[in-house]
Structure formats: C-alpha cells, structure tokens
Amino acid sequence: MKTLTTFAVCLFASGVALAQTWSVDKSHSRVGFTVTHNLLAEVDGNFKTFDAKITSAKPDLSDAVFELTADVNSINTDNERRDGHLKSDSFFDAAKFPTLTFKSTSFKKVDGKKYTATGNLTMHGVTKPVTLDVTMVGPVKMKGQGGKEQEKVGFKIGTTVKRSDFGIGTIPTAVVSDEVEVKANGEFVKQEASN
Template sequence: METQVKTKWNIDTAHSEISFKVKHMMISTVTGHFEDFNATVETESENFVDADFSFTAKTGSINTKNKDRDAHLKSDDFFNAEKFPEMTFKSKSYDGSTLTGDLTIRDVTKEIELNVDFNGIAVDPYGQTKAGFEATGSINRKNFNLTWSAVTEAGSIVVSDTVKLIIDLQFIKA
C-alpha cells in the first residue's frame, strides 16, 4: 500500500488576520484582532479535506484600537495574558466546508465548529504556491472563563456573551 506524503503549509502572516466582533451595549460592535499568531496545515490532498490545522495566538497581542480596553482584555477579567499567554486551536476534522476542532482559551478546551470557504490555490509572482481560506463561527465567551460582565443603568449588557470569529488565512506551501 502506497503511503501518502503530507504537504506542510505555513501561515503567511502578511496576508492573514485573526479577528473577532462582539456587541457592545447591544447597540454597536467592537472589532479586534490578534497581532501575534502562527498556524500550519498538513494535508495529503489538493482540496485539504481531512487536513490537520493548528493555530496559536498570543493573548497579549490583542488589539481593539483602544489601549484601556486592550489592557482590560489582557487582565484576569478576560484572557489573563500573563498566566495564559496563548490560545490554541487543533483540528479534529475538515470536510471541505466545516472545520471542527478543540479551541483552548485560558485553561478551558471546548470543541468548536467553523464554517470554511476554501478559496483555492494560486502561485504568486515570486513562484510561491499559496492557499487561501476564510473561516467564520461564533463562541460563547463565558464557556472559556471570559466571564466579566456589567450592566448599564438602563439594563443593557455591556459586553455580549457571543463572540463572532472572522479568520482569513493564507498559507505558503513549504
């Protein structure tokens, strides 16, 4: 029986972004992203079905374009970046449209599902082979011990429990 050789793909950070959106006071949306992250894919197929995806982000690299808010997110109310410097994702399965895997934030690991669009493979002007993906999903932040909450005088929740994930990834064939 012939053994398939796995192809490794490394993240192209210049053309990738790990971002999120969360409702603020239920009337507006705050967007943020992680500045320091890494990801790899290992696959045996051109369509990446059953590929192994792995990802890490430095929680201290969170950026919402507001220093005070970023400091709060790095505190123990949310990520506790000092004690838990990384969040990780390790895939369990990918069928071409749904990526299932374990997301670890703080000391909590939960299985999540992401909807994935595989945008194809192309060769850039420098001869590098690249593959592009867009992934979306949502998590309940409280499931990961990101439990800080407050309510305004009018009774509005300050930060929604639901966090939308928007992940744009471009990989370079190793």
C-alpha cells in the same frame, strides 16, 4: 538501505502519501473577533501576533489539519485602555494564560468551496470543541517573489463562541455580549519537502 527502499516502495504502492505543510503568510492573514457593546454597537479586535499551519497528505487538502496559536498579549481593539482590561485577570488573564490555540480534528466538505472544520479551541485554560465554517479558495500555483512558482491556498473562517464557556469575563452581557464572532482570513504557502 534495501529495507528502507522496500518500505518507501510499499508506501507509494499502497497509496499512502507523505504529509505536506502549508505555512501562513502573516502579511496577508488576520485573526479577529467582534463583540456587541451595550447592546448597541459592534466592536472589532484582532490578535497581532499569531502563527498557523496546515498539514495535508492530499493535494486538494481534503484531509487538512489546521493548527493556530495566538498571543493573547497582542490583542488589539484600537483602544489601549480596553486592550489592557482584556489582558487583565478580569478577562483573558494573559499573565496566566498567554496563548490561545486551535487544532482541528476533522475537515469536511459541505458544498463547492464550503467546508466545516471541527476541533479543540483552548482559551483561558479551558478547552472546548468548536466547529468553524470555512471557505477555501485554491490551491493554485502562481509566481512568487523572484519569479519562483509557489502553490498557495486561501481560507475564510468564521464561527461564534460564548466567552462564558471559557470563563472569560464576568461583565454583564448587556455591556459586552456573551457571544463572540470569530473571523479569520488566511493565505497559506506550500512548503517544499525537505530531503
């Protein structure tokens, strides 16, 4: 016991903080994308089933690590036939590659509330490094349901990726753009540390 106490004192004395976890509030979050169809119109979609969390040892989240997983079978473009085509082996091949993931490797402040998050995006069995433009609001403390105080933070995230980089779809770019705009909004709640 003495050794454990000494270890804890050394950790705090050296300024090492224990990581905190922030869980996504799915009812106030969205993971979406936009492509251009026939060089004419933008078509939006999203993933209805996803999970995300942030871990950070610093209260201002300046060392945040972002992790996201989305269920490809939950893809939704408000068109059942198109959704089925996107899930097929012509595009995402959801039967073989049912999830897409992102995990950040760095989070850097650009200016004010603007940051960049660099990390690895995996889709269709291919992993590529991507950089996200991030706007962070908070963290702030507020009353949650039942009047209990909670600490929350919000993020607006965007980037552009090429579907060809991940081997998604061989359809001509005149029909569906190669560039896909990725857009996500998230509200995260700080979790209480477990004993």
